[in-house]
Amino acid sequence: MKRKSPATRFLISLGVGAFLLIASGHVDELRAYQGAQVAIYAIAIASIVLLTGYSGQISLGHGALMAVGGYAAVIAQIHWHLPYPLTFLIGGIAGALAGYVLGIAAARLRGPYLAGTTLALAVGLPSLANQFHILGGEQGLQFDVGTAPTWVGKDFTQYRWFFWVAVVMALAIFWLLRNLLSTRYGRRWRAVRANPTAAALTGIDIAKAKVLAFTLSSAVAGLSGALFAMLLGLVAPLAFTLTLSFTLVTGAVLAGVSNLGGSIIGAIVLVAIPELSNAVATHLGGSDRVTANLPGVVTSVLLIVTVLLAPNGPKIPRRHK
């Protein structure tokens, strides 16, 4: 890969952003909603790519970390009346804190234990949210970020506005992560992933590198959780199921697990599959059953086929100099 400077990357992001935002004026609400979905999934998948692809750890519980971010953002709004851009930040910080604790545990756990523990988290945390009054129980809590501000134009629809917010956040995050991964932290993570023993011999503190990767990944997941809550208009246990966690892992695998840019492709696939299989389902004169389950079947088959055909992910991990 050719090295681009942070400034070049910034300009590229700006260009992509401008294009998307102009394009968003020409599509209907559903597409705008889906566009926002893609942006949010892309951020969430990037958090997994960061963790698995760059530091070799696995998490089946990132849906739960999204929940942490989502709930934190909503609570910050309800109780502290923070403006919503700040609540996203709170979501990220909450994710980072949870991830730090989890990361300390994770750094000590070998593969199967880490996978199982994060799975337990994914199953357990949302059901825990049910129990606490402050978290709104089964119904969850409303998250109202309001309509678009007037300075962007009068006929700005709700989802178009969400799309804007999500895209701006996504571009910012990707820009930050790209730059971060070309610093020594990124190089350390790759070294740890490629060969832990050799990395330790060169003086890298493996545990520390892993905890840091987990924390950062969780921060990104938390932030995407807050955005997810914005799009749904609420946080509730049912929004952050085990299926969400698995979906993210699927997206990361489809993205080619060591490829940050691939997150976007993974996200597009994840959003497109239900859409396409819905079309197929209706074409088949589909019942609710088909509509409800076909996407899951297609995604799972895609996941299995991908790991079987390309266990390393669709792309060979890049060797950075």
Added chain:
Amino acid sequence: MTTFFNTILVGISSGSIYALMSLSLVLVWRSTRVVNFAAAGQAVLSTYLGYEAMSRLHNYWLSLPIAVIAGALISAIVESFVMRPLAKRSKGSPVESIAPVIATLGILGLIRGIAGLVWGNTFLQYTSPLSSKGFMIGHTTIPFSPLNAAIVIGAAIVLAFFAAIFRFTRLGLALRAASFQPEISRLSGIRVDRIRTIGWAFAGAAGALAGALVTPTTYLSPNSLDLLLVSGFVAAVIGGLESLIGAVVGGLVLGVGFAFILQYIGSEVTFSAAFIILIIVLFIRPQGIFGRGGSREA
């Protein structure tokens, strides 16, 4: 005092089910070094097949072995058609340990989806003829019911059967040898690939029995056994992941522990308790209670 005693009884009943699921995970872990997250899906599918058998034969006791055999077959198919080719392909690659986990997630999703397509996402009842009303002792009803008793007995029979196979038969020796030293096993003439498939089949049978025994106490849906998977995993970790006896003891310990929490603290914390128990065990004794030394036990 009677409450205390009853709590233990109820705990042993649910613990037997965790023990079976934990055994399922440990059998797979030992034979192929994979934590099989698809176990929840496999067990759900076999339970649906048991449900179908039941609705045709109108007999729970006949449907039970059908579910168990189906579970064994499903598991053997998963191993031969997905896990084995994957292991050969990802050997030596940096994702060697991650790819199988992801594949089991894919299988879990696929099975859930298929179950949803075929049986819908509604809650079905797979009922056993046994009463879930507690036994009467004198004039008081205790929480331990005939259904609980059947669960304990059924699990005990299967566990004894497994123990006998592992300890006393050539097949058991081959299963143990292949899990510890595949290469020496091959050089001793053991067809390790086939033995692994059999290991998975046993695991599938254990998981299927867990599903078919627990479902009459709740309901059946494509993801109704997810929590059982987590409990089974925690039980397996308590037992050290390598040891079959550990898996069973881990299950019983967890069952009794849950029962006490339920009885004396309340249902709302059970799940977080499982998570906390898991973290504590992993920090204090990552090798589990039966890790190391105990691995020679069948």
Added chain:
Amino acid sequence: MTLIVDHLRIQHGTITAIDDLSFAIEPGELVTIIGSNGAGKTTLLRALSGLIPTASGSASWKGQSILGRRAEDLVRSGIVHVSEGKAVIPELTVAENLELGGIWRKDKTDIALATSEVLDLFPRLGERMKQGADTLSGGERQMLAIGRAMIARPDLLLLDEPSLGLAPLVIEQIFSAIDALRQRLGLTVVLVEQNAISALGIADRGIIINLGKFVTSGSSASLMSDPTLRAAYLGF
């Protein structure tokens, strides 16, 4: 009825571990293959027993090609490999390790007979049948590994450095047991060794390899009496 290896080449990725190696061994012969660390001895045995693939050349036993067949099947046609480093399963008992040797065989009476022969040869194993193999000493483990192989009733026994890491006295015991076995049963034995003195002491012939290539071969006596070979390859 011979083991014939013809222009065999074996690769580990880009490393050529065995390079154009040819030799033949007569039935009932005990031949030792001598080479220093990294010479390719283990690689050769692993290919002959079906554990790893070869790049080119051929190898046959009793007129049938043995390349491309699986290890677990070659055992059934009489080729038994005692792999490097005291090949026992520490998690199993001594008795279970021995049982493993005959696990694929139907003839239970002969298995019992073979087991009692092994225990006659290595009485120390008999005293430790119920113990875990992890409690055995290095020498006892090597005896157990060879004993397990014998219960499979091999025609061709492939031994990978049985002397590795053992005390001289124990090496002597093990080598005299190997010698006794082939005298009594008419086994064909390929004995891979770095310990040239002990190996040539019981072998009919020796083949010296270095960096995967054939160096020379000859009767044990002729190899031992050649001063240049002794200095360069035999280490004494």
